[in-house]
Amino acid sequence: MSLPATINVSFDFSSGATFGLGFIVGDPTYGVIGVSRFGSDTTVIPVVDLTPNVYQISINRGRNIMRDTYEAGNATIRVLDPNSDFNPQNTASPYFGKLAPLRKIRVSATTATTSSWLFSGYVQDYKYTYPQGQETGYVDIIATDAFRLFNMANVQTIPDTAAGQDTGTRIGKILDYIEFPSSMRQISTGLSTCIADPATARTSLEAMKNAEFSEGMGAFYMDAEGTAIYKNRTEVVQSIGTTAIQFNQTTGIPYKNLQFAFDDKLILNDLTFTRYGGGVTQEVFDNDSIAKYFPHSLNRPDLVAETDDIVLNVAREYLVTRKETSIRIDSMVVDLLDTAVPTDTMIELEFFDNVEITNVQPDGSSIVKTLQVQGLKWDITPNRMTATVTTLEPIADGFIIGSSLFGIIGTSILSY
Numbered sequence: 001m002s003l004p005a006t007i008n009v010s011f012d013f014s015s016g017a018t019f020g021l022g023f024i025v026g027d028p029t030y031g032v033i034g035v036s037r038f039g040s041d042t043t044v045i046p047v048v049d050l051t052p053n054v055y056q057i058s059i060n061r062g063r064n065i066m067r068d069t070y071e072a073g074n075a076t077i078r079v080l081d082p083n084s085d086f087n088p089q090n091t092a093s094p095y096f097g098k099l100a101p102l103r104k105i106r107v108s109a110t111t112a113t114t115s116s117w118l119f120s121g122y123v124q125d126y127k128y129t130y131p132q133g134q135e136t137g138y139v140d141i142i143a144t145d146a147f148r149l150f151n152m153a154n155v156q157t158i159p160d161t162a163a164g165q166d167t168g169t170r171i172g173k174i175l176d177y178i179e180f181p182s183s184m185r186q187i188s189t190g191l192s193t194c195i196a197d198p199a200t201a202r203t204s205l206e207a208m209k210n211a212e213f214s215e216g217m218g219a220f221y222m223d224a225e226g227t228a229i230y231k232n233r234t235e236v237v238q239s240i241g242t243t244a245i246q247f248n249q250t251t252g253i254p255y256k257n258l259q260f261a262f263d264d265k266l267i268l269n270d271l272t273f274t275r276y277g278g279g280v281t282q283e284v285f286d287n288d289s290i291a292k293y294f295p296h297s298l299n300r301p302d303l304v305a306e307t308d309d310i311v312l313n314v315a316r317e318y319l320v321t322r323k324e325t326s327i328r329i330d331s332m333v334v335d336l337l338d339t340a341v342p343t344d345t346m347i348e349l350e351f352f353d354n355v356e357i358t359n360v361q362p363d364g365s366s367i368v369k370t371l372q373v374q375g376l377k378w379d380i381t382p383n384r385m386t387a388t389v390t391t392l393e394p395i396a397d398g399f400i401i402g403s404s405l406f407g408i409i410g411t412s413i414l415s416y
Contacts, residue, residue, distance in 0.1 A: 003385050004336050004343040005109040007057065009050045009077055012104035013095070017146065018181050019104055019120055019226050048095070053080045055138065055381065057107055059119045061145070061224065062351070062375020062390050065330065066265060069209065070221035070351075072147035075107065075119045078140050086126060086139040101125070105143050106226070107378075109347040116347040118378055120226030121145040145222040146180065150205035153178040158207070161197035163306060166190035167215040170197070170304070171208045171230050178204045180228065187230040190215050192314075193306040198276050214305040216314035217321075217396030223350060224376075231352075233317075233396055239352040240394045244370055245345060247332065248358035254340050257333040258359055260367075268322035270297040273315045275305055282312040289323040321397050329357050329369050329391050336385040346387055349373055355391060 012019060054077060061073030079086070085093045107119040121143035130137035158177050161170060167190030175185060192215045197207075212220040212230070219231040231239075246252030269289035274281045289296075298318070305311045336343055353373040360366050375390025 003380070003382075004341075005111050005347055005385070007051065007054070007380060007385075008108045008110065009054045009057070009079075010106050010108075011048045011050050011141075012106070013046055013048070013098040014104070015102075016181075017122075017149065017179075018184065019106060046098075050077070050079055053082075054078065055080050057378065057380040059107065059376070059378040059380075061119065061222075061377075063221075063392065063395075065374075065390070065392065068266075068395075070147075070219070072151070073119065073121065073145040073222060073224075074124075075105070075121055075143045076140050077105065077107070077143070078138055080136055080138050081128075082136045084137070086128065099126070102149075105141060109343075111343050111347070114344045114348060117224040117226075118347065118376075119143070119145070119224055120222075122149065124148065146184075146226065146228060147205060147222055149180070150178065150208065151203050153204040154201065155204045155207055156201050157199045158197045161194075163194070163196040165194050167192050167194060167211040167218060168230055168232060170194045170211045171220060174204050174207050174211075175228065184226060185228045185230075187228070188232045188235055190218065190230075191232050191234060192216055192310050194304045195276060195306050198304065210302065210304050213300065214303045214310070214314065216310070216317050219352070219395065221351060236352070236394075236396045240354065240372065240397075242354055244354035244356040246356050246358075247334075248356075249360055252356075252358070253334065253342065253345065254338055255332040255334050255357070257331075258357070259330045259332070260327060261330050262325070262327040264293050264296065264325060266322060266328075267293050267296040267325050268298050268318060269293065270295045271315045271318055272297070272299045272301075273303055273311045274301045275308055275311050276302045279303075279311060280308045282308060282315050284312070284315045284319045286319060286323045293325075317396065321395070326393075327367065327369075328393070329359075329367075329371060331375075331388055331390050332357065334387045334389060336387065349376060349387070349389065351375075355389070357391070 056078040059075045064071045084090045085095055088099045090096060102122045104122055108115060108117050123141055123143050125142040127140040158174055161173050168187050172187045194211060208220055212218045215233055217233040217236050219236050221229055223229050247255050270285040272281060272283045303311055334341055334346060336346055351374055355373060356370045358366055358368045371391035372394055373389055374392045377388035379386045
């Protein structure tokens with residue numbers, strides 16, 4: 001059975017973070033103003049199509065539900081290697097002298113009407129296997145997105161990070177310092193401001209995550225195209241107002257393997273946040289939630305928010321969105337080989353897309369949840385293409401005028 005989308009795996013031997021060749025004047029592909037990017041390597045180095053020999057693709061990107069943060073996306077791509085092309089000592093290999101860790105690899109899916117990236121990352125490891133009794137060996141190419149690059153880059157003194165800088169600009173300055181390409185960022189202006197950078201030893205990812213947290217429900221992550229995305233809290237709140245994609249057992253997109261949860265894992269009802277460098281500790285708690293669920297505490301002693309009032313507002317926002325719990329749908333599996341599944345919709349799914357999931361119970365009652373996509377896991381072989389969609393309640397609540405869910409006076413939350 002053929003797949004509903006054409007899968008392509010490209011391997012880029014060039015160094016640097018930028019995907020594809022840099023801007024080439026006069027080139028019909030790499031010289032398109034407004035489309036082509038400025039590269040980090042002036043030497044024309046091949047981008048190889050590995051697709052004919054790819055046997056299996058596993059991709060996992062998204063938010064860690066328990067840690068309440070976005071983590072590095074990863075992919076494992078199994079490539080059959082009948083000619084030992086991926087043997088770095090094979091002088092007859094067309095890749096000889098070019099194989100190295102941290103080369104770039106991308107996975108895309110294309111239909112007659114759309115094309116979308118499923119993953120863009122950097123090779124972490126080549127795992128070679130030569131199964132006994134098989135003539136053809138294979139290599140598992142293990143890759144992670146740019147969050148791993150950020151985590152490997154230690155920082156201390158970061159230039160041009162004075163007090164009063166908004167959180168988005170602060171993240172941009174850190175990306176400048178580690179020389180992450182400006183063409184691979186979409187960084188919004190933050191609504192909270194920062195202290196002067198504390199100049200402590202930490203990873204660049206830790207520094208940017210601190211700014212994200214100090215925004216109060218901001219979101220910093222890598223998208224499937226390999227772009228660093230930062231949404232301020234207003235953008236996060238506004239995302240819940242867009243039309244939800246319907247998933248159900250009748251007229252919507254079919255699914256299987258719903259993972260329900262009704263537990264206390266995401267509850268927070270006693271928060272202690274402090275600004276770095278001697279700010280006044282801000283503690284907020286909810287006695288009703290504590291009486292109902294026992295204390296669920298979180299302590300953050302190192303926020304780079306500029307004022308104690310900002311820290312207090314961040315704590316209040318966390319409390320109001322985390323003090324209660326309800327039944328959750330943590331994930332669902334969608335089989336793209338099912339002809340009732342719209343392929344374009346699925347391959348274009350990205351974080352913060354809204355979904356309404358309806359599940360009819362055996363007794364005829366229904367569970368209906370309006371949630372947001374916060375993780376995507378792809379499993380692709382020549383005969384299989386499934387997406388496991390991680391869903392969460394909106395990470396920040398706010399009043400949306402005209403919304404039947406988030407625009408209810410007296411019920412919906414007014415965010416700051």
